[in-house]
Amino acid sequence: MLEANGLRICYGAVPAVHDVTFKVQEGQIVSIIGANGAGKTTLLKAIAGVQRISAGRISFLGEKLDGLPANQIVTKGISHVPEGRHIFSELSVKENLLIGAYTVKDASEVEKKLRSVYKTFPILEERSAQRGGTLSGGEQQMLAIARGLMSGPRLLMLDEPSLGIMPTVVRQIFDIVKKLRSQGTTVLLVEQNVKKGLEIADKAYVLQTGRCVLEGTGDELLRSDMVRKHYLGL
Amino acid sequence: MFEAWVTVLISGLAMGAIYALVAGGLNLTWGVMNVVNMAHGVFLMLGAYITFMAWSYWGINPLFTIFLSFPILFALGALINRFLVRRTVGLASMLLTFGIFMVIENLAVVGFGGMYRSVRFFTGSYDIMGVFVSKPRIIAAGIAVAMSLLTYWFLKKTKIGVAIRAISLDRMMAEQCGVNTNQICTITFGIGAAQPAVAGSLMSLIFAFNPMLGRVFLVKAFAIVVLGGMGNFLGALIGGLTIGLVEAVIAFSGNLHLSEAAGFIIIILILLLRPSGIMGRRQ
Amino acid sequence: MIKDVARSLWALGWMGGGAIAAFVVLLLVAPWVVSPYVVSLFMAMFMYIVVCSSWNIISGFTGYVSFGHVVFWGVGAYVTAVLVWKFNYPWPLAVMLGGVGSAFLATIVSYPILKLTGIYFAISMLALAEAIKILTSHFRSVTGGGGGIYLRPMASLNILYLMMGFLALAVVLVCYSITHTKFGRSLLTIREDETAAESLGINITRRKIQALILSGLFPGIAGGIYVMNVCFIDPATAFDISITVNIILMTTFGGIGTIIGPVLGPVAFTALSEFLWASFPFLHRAILGAILIAMVMGMPNGIMPFMVRFAQWVGIREFFSRRREASQ
């Protein structure tokens, strides 16, 4: 469904990602794991259209994606839930969600999305009138995911959803990610929490200093020496 | 004496309501786009001339001319944003918009001439139990307040309004939610030009003006924005009313010049003491 | 510090020394060769070199872009005018005290105002200039109010012209030598990253205050010389925001943060604005505005990069690259 070929992404003259190639199959959870600074966030930003690529090609459902402005990539069916959540702090929870559905033209469709998102994240319905900035970290992460779902994406990209969040909430969020897969949403997940990221993944890639060094199913990688040694400390 | 004071307060608040409209536009472009628009004064001046022309040549009731000045300046603002302002922010935008100010003001002097004009349509005062309120002031103020509230409603309740506020908080994220931020910013700048234009139309009812009309507001509007808190949409209204009131009171105590300086002194004090403004939550 | 300055001046070498000598000779000879009109044109040019170079100290080197620098020039002009008009001071002393006055203003506002950065600093300088304009109109008994002050002509054009010329030379040399001192390097570090500068042990508050005072001093003297020449000053002229914008426009055009920029800018613009006045008397402001717009849109780094490219093309890269190093 999503294909990235020979991607090279630079900040100024310094490349952060060199020659990365990967694929996301429809209906799967694909994880990209790697240490801090490996270039995972950069990769997602490039797909989302907020970071220019210097070489390579990104295509989605057979269509070329790179070069499109970020707002059009949403209309193609990709949602980005960025690192750090980026909640609109002064907007209410509901307004945050409505902005997420900005590309949806039909008002009844928006209403339907809102109801389904509230069903998945009941806490957000309780807090719907509250300002986004007043939510706790875990609630903000749920809001960010919910906002990403409001456009009805076919591919949801999650950047470090577990960062700085209590373990019980992390478990909740990962359960929801699995549920999304069963409902037909494809997920591209970036995680520093290697164990969690691989356990949930159908397919996974290991990124090291901007290069893709290993790929395989989640289980394969969990069992691989390299991952066990470098990332799991076993 | 008491009646005189009430008269002063009302007339100060009335002027303040118009200031608030000028500042509202400035606040919008500053808060949302980080564009510090030094050209808002000429938008105001153009609004005044549109009213004057429509009234003197076609005999249109000046109150209806705001339906001309709003769309015309909206279009001009949108064009200016589309072709000039778009990618400049902060200090560069101050220089750029000052250039726009120079061009438009000069062209206005050439086109309209330097003489003073006035729209003498509403005259006289209402006498309410010994309190005199000038008719044009009170009518203009009413429309100004309505306009500010309408904008406030627009920002709060409409889809575009929510998008505008989202951009002011996190432009990149708004873009990633599918908002065409360039387009919304063009609309924002259009509104930011149309609001002072309506204020100008209203001002033309109150006093005589020439192409330099906008100069007085160059800094005063900043005072209001800073007072109300940059990017705080209700703050501009309160800031405008406050400055109008302060000026009127000082002027009534017999000091015209100091009343003019009040705005600038308020700017400096607020920036030093409370940079986020009286209503501001964030900087 | 003094040693650094002396060394930097020594480093100007034969070429630099020769250029200064040539400038002095031309300065002295000009009044005998050209008409008084051209002399006053030169004087205006020198005045802008003074104010642009001064503005460049706080805005170019230190990174605090001032949108109200006219205030120092205007205060200098007013101090001089008032001292001569009210208190019968000898005019050369009054001119010097004009500089003291503007430096004093810079001193009292510096501590609070330099706590602000970016747009907030810019706007509060703008507000400062506007507030002082209005206060000047208000305190009529001291300042003559909105109608301004008329002075009896006392100094000849040529003397004032020479003073302005030497002042311009002095200011440019000051700017040149501070870039070779620890003080100058601290300013550049502050511009790049204030927090980092602080962690390097630079007393940033103190350095910024010193920069603002230095930056306010010279325009005050220039204002004094100006007022002795035109024998008239009023608040609208003394605190005209257009002068601030001219300063920014010229310096940006010449190259902000360089030594040569605030010299090139005024030279080019005095000529240009003379030409526009003469050819388009009714539209020259619009044309200047259009140039300002074009500059912000098209060449945010000013004309220097173009000059350097041109110089490289004709093969005199040496000269420019050395100058650029000195300025960076």
Ligand SMILES: Nc1ncnc2c1ncn2[C@@H]1O[C@H](COP(=O)(O)OP(=O)(O)O)[C@@H](O)[C@H]1O
């Ligand atoms: N905005 C930026 N400007 C310059 N370099 C950046 C920027 N963002 C990230 N980098 C660099 O790019 C590399 C990859 O960063 P990132 O994609 O954030 O890694 P990860 O998400 O895997 O932790 C790092 O070396 C980082 O320092």
Ligand SMILES: [Mg+2]
């Ligand atoms: Mg990251």
